[in-house]
Amino acid sequence: MANIQLAYNLKRYREAYGFTQQALAERISISRQAYSNYETAKRDPDLDLLTKLCEVYSITLDQLVRTPFSENEFKESVAPYHISYRSGTDDILYLTDEEIRFVLEYRDAEWERQHLVAYVLHQMNPEGR
The missing domain is CATH 1.10.260.40 (lambda repressor-like DNA-binding domains)
Known part of the structure; x- marks a missing residue:
């Protein structure tokens, strides 16, 4: 339909x-x-x-x-995220500029800092969500 x-x-x-x-x-x-x-x-x-x-x-x-188009809003609305795709899956991720900066800084960080960040994040959210 x-x-x-x-x-x-x-x-x-x-x-x-x-x-x-x-x-x-x-x-x-x-x-x-x-x-x-x-x-x-x-x-x-x-x-x-x-x-x-x-x-x-x-x-x-x-x-x-779903949302009816509005002439007054279309050019003013810059999406607060970037569409990304999870490698090896069909998952679509929506990342903010801040999240992208975090990921890039994490990738560039030394091994010890990466593990410290992963540990802190796990402590904040042990369910992994």
Whole structure:
């Protein structure tokens, strides 16, 4: 069953950002016809394609799929996170700039500091969540 809100949002975001269907389709590596089918609610895009669109527009999946498009908010809303993918899985992670800095600093840290950080984090959250 087609998601009418998604189809509406796809068209509005594309127009708001000044993309043609062809230009956007090329940017997300699909055909113009395939993209047109999503805007007209003939087909629903898969999760991978939805995440690519969220990256293009710097919005959350919820904003794209469920929240009605608002002309007043679209360019002001810069996503507070970056979409990342967990290696070897289909997991999608949403990381803030601060979290990315933490990960990069952790990777660059000496072995002893990495283990100290891991120990402190474990003590703060023994469940590992």
